[in-house]
Amino acid sequence: MAYDVIVIGSGPGGYVAAIRASQLGFKTAIVERENLGGICLNWGCIPTKALLKSAQVLEYIQHAKAYGINAGESSADFDAVIKRSRGVADKMSKGVQFLMKKNKIDVLLGTGKLKAKGQVEVTDKDGKTAVHDAKYIVLATGARARELPNLKIDGKKVIGYREAMVLPKQPKSMIVVGSGAIGVEFAYFYATLGTKVTIVEFMPRIVPVEDEDISKELEKIYKKKGIEIMTNASVEAVEANGDGVKAKVKTATGEISLEADVVLSAVGIQANIENLGLEALGIKTDKGRVLVDKYYQTNVPGIYAIGDMVPGQALAHVASKEGIVCIEAIGYNEKKYAHKPEPIDYMNIPGCTYCAPEIASVGYTEKAAKEAGYEVKVGKFPFSASGKATAAGAPEGFIKVIFDAKYGEWLGTHMIGANVTEIIAQTVTARKLETTYQEVLDSIHPHPTMSESVKDAIEVAYGEAIHL
Known part of the structure; x- marks a missing residue:
């Protein structure tokens, strides 16, 4: 078959890139050797959140008396917890199958490899091979768990x-x-x-x-x-x-x-760059990652790479955005998109950790800001002083904000507390818009919410604290 775009790998970088390519009018195919959705949907982001939610529910029940509820004895059914997690992953993978069908994207099941410039060889589970032509090829093969030499993973011990x-x-x-x-x-x-x-x-x-x-x-x-x-x-x-x-x-x-x-x-993780045919085509790599330009083209024209296999933060939302930028750049070249997409600012990528309490951050840490030469104003607001957090029984943690003392630029935010991963996008958007501290303070925050603690932290930074 001949395609405009073939994407190898269907994780959050690959399947998003394929959908965007189809939206721009490209005849598109996606190659997947295991399950649609990649590691994120099947073995990473999504099923782990299901496991963590089960643990959180157990904690709620164990501490029910603190909320005036008599819940009795409680224990975890480990098998049922695992089963629920796998069910959530399966549902999300089927959702990606639906999206592929909806967007008329051909799914080529098997292991993809670069046969030549403009050619992808796909080997199915029975060992049968087929070669497909494409004007543009996007590599999105992700990563796997890194192994230390003295800590080999045997899957059991x-x-x-x-x-x-x-x-x-x-x-x-x-x-x-x-x-x-x-x-x-x-x-x-x-x-x-x-x-x-x-x-x-x-x-x-x-x-x-x-x-x-x-x-x-x-x-x-x-x-x-x-x-x-x-x-x-x-x-x-x-x-x-x-x-x-x-x-x-x-x-x-x-x-x-x-x-x-x-x-x-x-x-940590290790990028999946082996057995892709990179060496035969002379595609440059460094420290186990594929080298690309700001629009994700490798040194070989027509071949692109995104996600965990390229330098940058190995995060699902980064891979998705890289996929969109990559395809829109191709679309611009083919006169299917009106303008060149804006390259990603890797200093404004939010990071989230879903332990309890959750962690969310973006931008400079206090130490990094000082090392970069900034004179900083730092504000810290504890959730123990938040009405919403106290009422929710989640007073642990705080929000910490860092501003440039000279111009009021928002340099970074660091949070630890209940549901803070839902709050961090405010800082990402504000930093993108080059907002200053005063504009945030002039924006009325709803009460009672956890998110208003961002405003409270900024007030602390500028000596205007009301609730502390």
Whole structure:
């Protein structure tokens, strides 16, 4: 078959790119070797949120008395929790199938590979191959769990995020290696269900990409939940120990031994760039990622790459936007789109972590802003002073805002608290519009809400605090 656009990979970058291509009038096909929706819908963003919601519901029931409700005894049915999560993922994947059909996109099931410039070879599950022509090819093959040399994932004793979502039974104890989003989310889920969890983090603090104040707050809350945290530590070796594992952990004060039923390796991701035919076409890569320009074209004209396989934040919403920018740039070249799309500002990408309490951030941390030469004004408003948070029984956490003292530019926002992932978009939009602190204070925020705490934090930064 001959197409205008073929997209390899149907995750949140690939399927969005395919839909946008179809909307612009391109004859489009998408190649997928497993399930439509990719890792995000099937093994990442969506099913993990279903697991986390089950844990949150259990916490609500366990603390029902605090709300004046007598709920009686409660316990988690681990199998049912896993089953619900898989059902949510399946429903979302079927939703993508519907979108492909609605937008008249051909779905080519199999493993895609660049055969030549303008040609994609697809091998199905039976080993049969077919070659398809396309003027434009978009690579969107995503990433997988990264393996450390001394922490090989065997799927049983040492697991990755995929296995963590479908364990046959709940472990009594778990060592989580790495405290990024994946690590702290699973730590919360399993600890809430009753698993004894120990987090081992190589860096000096957990969630190390976040503002230091966020890290301190989450560590304090997690320790209160009974989660053991070891920073400045690394797992040097793991060996089977009867029904469980024994891990040798190197710390600042020496080596210790930890025992658990299972080890979850959550040390980041590795891009899927192997066996794609990149080398044969001379497509440039660096540090395991495909190099692209601001419109996601590789060094080979007509071949593009987006999402986790290119430099930049490995986030679903980033991949989706990259897919749209990529296709609109192609559309402009083909006179199917009115103007060149605006390149993405990677300094204004929101990051969200769905542990409890949630974490959301965008822009500069306080430390990064100072290192960039800014004189800053910083405001911090605790949710313990929020009427809505207190009424909801969620007084933990805070909102921290950072502004440039000279011009009032909004440099960054960092939040930890209930549902803060729903609030961060305000800062993203305001920063995009180059809003100053005064314009935000002049915008009336609804009361009582968690979102008004953003305004309260800005008031703190400028010495105008009313509620603190």
